[in-house]
Structures are given as C-alpha cells and as structure tokens.
Amino acid sequence: MAAAMLGGREVARLLQVLKYTNRGYASQRTLNEVVIASAARTPIGSFQGSLSSLRATELGSIAIKGAIERAGIPAEEVKEVYMGNVLQAGQGQAPARQALLGAGLPISTPATTINKVCASGMKSVMMAAQNLMCGNQDVMVAGGMESMSNVPYTMNRGATPYGGVKLEDLIVKDGLTDVYNKIHMGNCAENTAKKLTVSREEQDTYAINSYTRSKTAWESGELIKEVVPVTISQKGKPDIEVKEDEEYKRVDFSKVPKLKTVFQKENGTVTAANASTLNDGAAALVVMTSEAAKRLNVTPLARIVAFADAAVDPIDFPIAPAYAVPKVLSDAGLKKEDIAMWEINEAFSVVVLANIKMLGIDPQKVNIHGGAVSLGHPIGMSGARIVGHMAHVLKQGQYGLAGICNGGVTYLNLAVGTYLYNRSVSPACHQLFRLLLSVHPHQECFHLLNCVGLSCGAPAVRGLAASAPPNHESGATIIKQPSLGH
The missing domain is CATH 3.40.47.10 (Thiolase/Chalcone synthase)
Incomplete structure (x- = not known):
C-alpha cells in the first residue's frame, strides 16, 4: 500500500536515477547475492x-x-x-x-x-x-x-621421567575440553541443564525423538539425496560401499532411561544417549x-540471506544461540x-x-x-x-536458520532462503527497489512485474512497467529486503 502513494514527481525522479544507474554510473558498490x-x-x-x-x-x-x-x-x-x-x-x-x-x-x-x-x-x-x-x-x-x-595420542617433549609418560587424547584435549575452566564440554552442558532446569527425562525424550526422526528421514528418502556413497578398498577382499549413516541404528530405547550419567555422577543429567x-x-x-x-x-x-556470530562466557556455550539468533534475524530483516x-x-x-x-x-x-x-x-x-x-x-x-555452538565460545547462525524466482533479478531492479525503500523505509516488499515495474493500484506506479528499460530478465516475483542485501 505504501508504494501506491508514490506521486508522479517521485516516480519520474526514480526513473531518471534508474536511467543513469543502469548505465553503470552508480557510485556505491552493492554486495553480490x-x-x-x-x-x-x-x-x-x-x-x-x-x-x-x-x-x-x-x-x-x-x-x-x-x-x-x-x-x-x-x-x-x-x-x-x-x-x-x-x-x-x-x-x-x-x-x-x-x-x-x-x-x-x-x-x-x-x-x-x-x-x-x-x-x-x-x-x-x-x-x-x-x-x-x-x-x-x-x-x-x-x-x-x-x-x-x-x-592421535600425544606426549610432551623432553626427557622421559622415571615412571613413564602420560599420553593425552587429542580428541579430548583439542576438541572437547573447555580450556578456560579445565572441564569437559559435557560439564558445561550439565551447568546449563541446572541453570534452566532441563531434566534428565526431558533430555532422554528429546534424544529418542532425534533417533526416531533420523530413522524416519532415512526411510522416507529425505537424507539419501544429500549423501555421496564412500567406497572402502580392502586388500584381497571386495570393496565395501558405505552409503548410509551408521549411528542412528545403534540405539536401544529400553536402555536410554537406565544409562548412568557421564560427567556428573550425583544429580547429573547428561548420558551417552542424550549427547552426540x-x-x-x-x-x-x-x-x-x-x-x-x-x-x-x-x-x-x-x-544465503544473512549470518552472524555471538560470544558468551565459555561455560555457557550451550545457550549462545539465544544471543546469536536475534542478530541474524535482524540482519536478515526477519522475525x-x-x-x-x-x-x-x-x-x-x-x-x-x-x-x-x-x-x-x-x-x-x-x-x-x-x-x-x-x-x-x-x-x-x-x-x-x-x-x-x-x-x-x-x-x-x-x-x-542453521546454528552451531563451539567451545571458546561463540555461536554461529546462517539464514538461508529459497528462491521466489527462477532467474536472477537485474541490477537495475535492485537499484529501483533500494530507491523505493529509501522513500518508504517501512515497506517490507514490493511486487515486481517481470522486473520492470511495481504491481499496485496507482496508475503512476503502474507506468513504471512501460517506462523502465525493457531488457530485464525474470518472471514475476516478490523481492524481499534480505534478497537485496539490506
């Protein structure tokens, strides 16, 4: 509706600017989609x-x-x-x-x-x-x-002390340990469970649902389309082709509630079943x-519409998403x-x-x-x-919206949107949209007809369809702000 209120002079001004920016005289470089x-x-x-x-x-x-x-x-x-x-x-x-x-x-x-x-x-x-x-x-x-x-396992350099040396597992040291608090990431998860009163039963139920959803996704063909088979060569034996995830089949739901907690023996909630x-x-x-x-x-x-990082106290890495999500939504212009x-x-x-x-x-x-x-x-x-x-x-x-937390600790979010159109929109239309947005900053989207004009009730605006350059390629589409780099 906001676009319908554009007057004839404003439309003429926008078309004049579009005429010159379409010649490549724009002074401000825009980001590529x-x-x-x-x-x-x-x-x-x-x-x-x-x-x-x-x-x-x-x-x-x-x-x-x-x-x-x-x-x-x-x-x-x-x-x-x-x-x-x-x-x-x-x-x-x-x-x-x-x-x-x-x-x-x-x-x-x-x-x-x-x-x-x-x-x-x-x-x-x-x-x-x-x-x-x-x-x-x-x-x-x-x-x-x-x-x-x-x-691999590692040991420190130097003279070998009496009594031998201790090997360190680099999975734990470099991948799964909060280096600041000197605790396993599982203890950070336990800390979050206590802060937000997330029970062992809730976590077990969630884990069972995760296994169930993965099994259903494989059976329905949702996951196979993203997987590339891996061929394993064996000496003196036929090659083995691995084409399916292994882990989701390795569960016995009857044992999930009975498993001992891994990181905190007393009042712990995290187990081998409800952790990755x-x-x-x-x-x-x-x-x-x-x-x-x-x-x-x-x-x-x-x-790719937008992405953002957020950082919190290392021990609180599990809740970092709560701080990153608002940032990426704001950047994308989404709720x-x-x-x-x-x-x-x-x-x-x-x-x-x-x-x-x-x-x-x-x-x-x-x-x-x-x-x-x-x-x-x-x-x-x-x-x-x-x-x-x-x-x-x-x-x-x-x-x-996809997000992942990491030790250290930050959380990354990346917003992805699927296309509302089949072919790329012309730079001239991008420029026209930005100009319209500068006049009506609260307008969320404008409907473009073949990328040459705005679909609305005002005759002056409809005239853009006839006046704009005719060499644009695309079908009718709704262009939202995030797709134009705002």
Whole structure:
C-alpha cells in the first residue's frame, strides 16, 4: 500500500536515477547475492566404524567431488576452497589443500583450512559467502571434514621421567575440553541443564525423538539425496560401499532411561544417549554469486540471506544461540515466525532444549530430521552438514536458520532462503527497489512485474512497467529486503 502513494514527481525522479544507474554510473558498490548451488556429504561413520580407514582429508575429497558433480559445473570453475577441520594433528600440511587436490581440482586452486572448533564447517561457508559478496571470487567450495577415529595420542617433549609418560587424547584435549575452566564440554552442558532446569527425562525424550526422526528421514528418502556413497578398498577382499549413516541404528530405547550419567555422577543429567557421539565424515557446498549461477546455467538450491556470530562466557556455550539468533534475524530483516525450519546442532540434547525455551520457538520446526545426537557429530563437518541439509529440505519461498555452538565460545547462525524466482533479478531492479525503500523505509516488499515495474493500484506506479528499460530478465516475483542485501 505504501508504494501506491508514490506521486508522479517521485516516480519520474526514480526513473531518471534508474536511467543513469543502469548505465553503470552508480557510485556505491552493492554486495553480490550468494547462492548455494549444491550440497553433498559423506555418510557419517561411527567411531572406529565403517569410515575409520579413511583420513579426514580423504573424506573431504569425496564430499568436494560430490558437491561439484551435483552442481554440474567444471572443476576449473571453482576459484577457491575453504574447509573446516578441528583435529588436524598428524594429517600433514594444509588439510584443505590435500582435500581439494584429492577431489581432482586444478593444482592452481588455493585453499584455506578453518578451525573454529565445532563451528568450523559453518564458518567456512560464512567466510566463502563474504568472499563472494565482496566480489573477490565468483565460485567457491566450502565445508568441513573430520575423522575422529584417526586422531592421535600425544606426549610432551623432553626427557622421559622415571615412571613413564602420560599420553593425552587429542580428541579430548583439542576438541572437547573447555580450556578456560579445565572441564569437559559435557560439564558445561550439565551447568546449563541446572541453570534452566532441563531434566534428565526431558533430555532422554528429546534424544529418542532425534533417533526416531533420523530413522524416519532415512526411510522416507529425505537424507539419501544429500549423501555421496564412500567406497572402502580392502586388500584381497571386495570393496565395501558405505552409503548410509551408521549411528542412528545403534540405539536401544529400553536402555536410554537406565544409562548412568557421564560427567556428573550425583544429580547429573547428561548420558551417552542424550549427547552426540564421536564420528567421521565430511560435507561440502558449492557456493557462488547469482551472476555466476546464471552464467553457468545452475539452478540454485537456496540463497544465503544473512549470518552472524555471538560470544558468551565459555561455560555457557550451550545457550549462545539465544544471543546469536536475534542478530541474524535482524540482519536478515526477519522475525522468528518467518523461519520455516531451524537446524540447531545437537552437541547435547540440552543445547537444543535450552534454546527452544529461551527463544520461544516451535519445537516442531527444529531438527525435523534428527541431528547430531542420532546421526553423529564429526566436529569439523557438522556446521556445513546442517546448512547443506537445510538447503535440500526448504521448500520454495521458505526461510531456514542453521546454528552451531563451539567451545571458546561463540555461536554461529546462517539464514538461508529459497528462491521466489527462477532467474536472477537485474541490477537495475535492485537499484529501483533500494530507491523505493529509501522513500518508504517501512515497506517490507514490493511486487515486481517481470522486473520492470511495481504491481499496485496507482496508475503512476503502474507506468513504471512501460517506462523502465525493457531488457530485464525474470518472471514475476516478490523481492524481499534480505534478497537485496539490506
């Protein structure tokens, strides 16, 4: 309705400005729109399970190759690769570089390995999106990889003391310990459970639901579409093909309420069943600018709308989402009611339960196909996995929000929206929208007809359809603020 009140002079002024900005005289550079062209992952293997013979970099290669093949683009189009990897000891130099070369990308392709603990995979996607938005690259691969089965033990250098030396497990030291409070992350989860009065029974019920949802998702085919099979070579034996997650089948619901607590023996609530597990796996996404998608004739799965970080006291890492979610919603110009699907990483069941309570969000929209409790949590992979899963599942026009906490402690959120249109909107239409928004800042969206005019009741505004340049490409669409970088 606000657009209908535009007067003839205002419309004429906007058209005049559009005329010149369409010639390339705009002085302010706008951010590129970033889309997810494809997302692929390996199955998630259990600790010392089906994928344990493969290093993290080998799993990463499989995910990268699968994502590029699904995007349907030549490997040479990928200009740079970011891969998250937490437990890097013993893997050799530059794990991300190893992964991209193993995937068959050109030797000239640069790579960066990201370590932000459990958020590494998502941070890789966010950093790639920033690179694309700024125009430094136009096609990238981002993701994460981890083989917790192959993480070594270590000992300190120096003279061997009488009585021997103590080996340290780097899974625990570098991946699962709050370095500031010198406690396991599970004790942080216990702290949150007590602060927010989340009971053992609530956590057990949530965990059972996670396993049930994952089983249903596999049986219905929701998860198979994102998984790339992994072939395991065996000496003197036939190859084994792993094409399904292992962890969700390894549960006996009758034993869940009877399990002993792991981290706090008295009044504890966190058990092996309601916490995530140690796992192996990798995930990768092909992300690109919308212009690159058009050039390569790629139909995107979704677009990246906004992302944000938030930091809290390290011991409170489970509730960091409650501080990050408002930031990303504000950046995206959305309300929590606009989110059709939430992916909150299930480091522990209490993480999800605490944030559902603090944020007041609908539990039925959260982790609808299960999560890390039932599928597994290869810590460098998980952030990329939940973004990729969301991109596959969101329906046309929906928004989803993925978030993951990490030790240290911060929490990352990334909002993804699916397209409301089939082809990229012209820069001239973007400019027109911004100009209209400057006149009517409270208007949430304008309806564009073939990207040449506004659909509303005022004849003067309808005249834009006839007056604007005729060379725009797109069907009728509703353009919301987040899709234009506001």
